Amino acid sequence: MKKNITIIGNGFASLFFIGYFLSLPLFPFFLSFLRRVYSRYQVTVIGNGRFIYFPAIPEFITGKKTKKGITIDIRPYLRRRNIRFIDDQVVDVRDGGRTVLTTQGPFSNDALFIGTGPGFMLDDIPGTREYTFSPCGGPDAMEEFMHRLSGLREGVIYVGFKLNRRDGFVAGRGGQMYECACLLDYALTQKGVRDKFKIHLFSPNIEPGETGAVTDRLLERGIILDYGYEPAEFVEGGMRDVDGSLRRADLILFTPGITAPAWVRGSCLPLSAGEHIDVDRFGQVKGLQRVFAAGDCSSHEAPPPWVPHQAHMAQLRSAAAAKNLRAALRGREPSHTYRFELSCILNMENDALWLHAANDNKPPFWNIFPRHSQKLIAVKNGFERLYLFYLRYL
Numbered sequence: 463m464k465k466n467i468t469i470i471g472n473g474f475a476s477l478f479f480i481g482y483f484l485s486l487p488l489f490p491f492f493l494s495f496l497r498r499v500y501s502r503y504q505v506t507v508i509g510n511g512r513f514i515y516f517p518a519i520p521e522f523i524t525g526k527k528t529k530k531g532i533t534i535d536i537r538p539y540l541r542r543r544n545i546r547f548i549d550d551q552v553v554d555v556r557d558g559g560r561t562v563l564t565t566q567g568p569f570s571n572d573a574l575f576i577g578t579g580p581g582f583m584l585d586d587i588p589g590t591r592e593y594t595f596s597p598c599g600g601p602d603a604m605e606e607f608m609h610r611l612s613g614l615r616e617g618v619i620y621v622g623f624k625l626n627r628r629d630g631f632v633a634g635r636g637g638q639m640y641e642c643a644c645l646l647d648y649a650l651t652q653k654g655v656r657d658k659f660k661i662h663l664f665s666p667n668i669e670p671g672e673t674g675a676v677t678d679r680l681l682e683r684g685i686i687l688d689y690g691y692e693p694a695e696f697v698e699g700g701m702r703d704v705d706g707s708l709r710r711a712d713l714i715l716f717t718p719g720i721t722a723p724a725w726v727r728g729s730c731l732p733l734s735a736g737e738h739i740d741v742d743r744f745g746q747v748k749g750l751q752r753v754f755a756a757g758d759c760s761s762h763e764a765p766p767p768w769v770p771h772q773a774h775m776a777q778l779r780s781a782a783a784a785k786n787l788r789a790a791l792r793g794r795e796p797s798h799t800y801r802f803e804l805s806c807i808l809n810m811e812n813d814a815l816w817l818h819a820a821n822d823n824k825p826p827f828w829n830i831f832p833r834h835s836q837k838l839i840a841v842k843n844g845f846e847r848l849y850l851f852y853l854r855y856l
């Protein structure tokens with residue numbers, strides 16, 4: 463009897479998991495027939511069928527990336543791997559992980575992988591839903607921001623982020639918001655209207671007076687630093703401070719801290735202190751058998767404080783989870799852990815920085831790339847093209 467593996471979500475974590483779990487990470491079209499013959503697993507993915515390459519969303523600001531270019535119908539990729547696709551939303555996980563409930567009904571499994579991505583702390587600062595835009599809301603939210611921006615001839619734009627640090631790592635989107643602020647500066651300069659706009663960068667999670675390469679890049683661009691600042695409330699026309707005063711803003715691009723999605727709270731999945739799905743260093747959901755999670759929905763065991771939620775980390779975690787799940791299905795103990803690494807190219811269009819940290823101090827790509835060079839933008843675009851080509855055609 464084939465083992466029934468269910469995967470929730472069709473984002474980075476789930477697709478990396480599939481790549482590592484199936485025998486050949488690059489599975490060319492003609493081999494899909496072969497896989498039907500020898501596969502030991504019946505794999506089912508439950509999701510919306512659309513993969514979004516989130517790292518390209520800040521580039522909507524320069525017009526170089528669009529919703530169409532970064533959204534992929536993932537069903538052909540799944541068909542090529544003989545994976546069953548259920549177009550639905552998961553609303554609950556029960557029976558110690560053995561039953562996944564969607565709006566259509568229950569699906570049972572022998573093993574479960576959860577890659578549902580993040581939930582955002584939208585109620586943390588009142589008015590976040592009503593008065594802010596976020597690149598993390600996906601292509602539609604970013605397009606709406608761009609639409610509003612195009613209607614402004616002058617104004618004040620605040621770009622900010624807040625992190626959830628309760629699990630001891632960076633559950634939020636700092637780097638992406640730095641990128642958005644720098645790209646805004648570039649786009650407005652190209653339009654010849656930069657002097658008509660003030661751009662602020664705020665976050666309660668950055669110490670006032672903090673220095674470093676990113677701060678230098680922001681200052682070079684005349685971006686006003688409101689490090690340490692947290693509004694009491696977002697309101698019509700700006701932000702209200704604790705003392706009741708109003709900071710005027712014509713547009714606010716803000717991303718709140720990250721937790722697991724809301725539906726997880728009512729499920730049998732355990733929650734960490736920071737309200738992520740609680741997993742151990744093998745990617746196993748604590749206290750449950752043959753249930754694994756990776757990506758933005760899940761916590762880490764003993765993480766370094768600088769590690770963020772990233773597609774890159776999702777890949778490292780999914781690789782370990784895939785090997786451990788295969789071992790678990792053979793009745794063995796999990797033994798594969800993963801490295802912690804922050805690796806991200808900050809694209810400023812007229813410049814770029816490679817932000818990097820690793821728990822084993824390994825440099826990115828054997829240090830063959832510079833850490834500070836506009837040429838890194840081509841490298842970042844290269845990664846994107848390669849990955850989207852793999853999803854579209856292989």
Ligand SMILES: Cc1cc2nc3c(=O)[nH]c(=O)nc-3n(C[C@H](O)[C@H](O)[C@H](O)COP(=O)(O)OP(=O)(O)OC[C@H]3O[C@@H](n4cnc5c(N)ncnc54)[C@H](O)[C@@H]3O)c2cc1C
Pocket residue numbers: 470471472473474475476508509510512513516517518519520550551552553577578579580597598599635638723725756757758759771772773774775776805806807
């Ligand atoms: C603007 C922006 C820029 C970024 N830049 C970078 C970068 O440069 N480098 C980097 O490494 N990372 C970057 N990231 C972070 C990266 O995109 C995330 O860490 C990554 O997407 C996490 O992968 P995931 O699979 O956990 O979540 P996602 O990619 O969000 O995938 C989650 C999946 O689950 C599905 N899903 C959600 N809820 C349900 C449900 N109830 N039922 C079924 N399916 C569900 C979704 O439809 C989606 O398919 C960026 C993120 C943003 C927003």
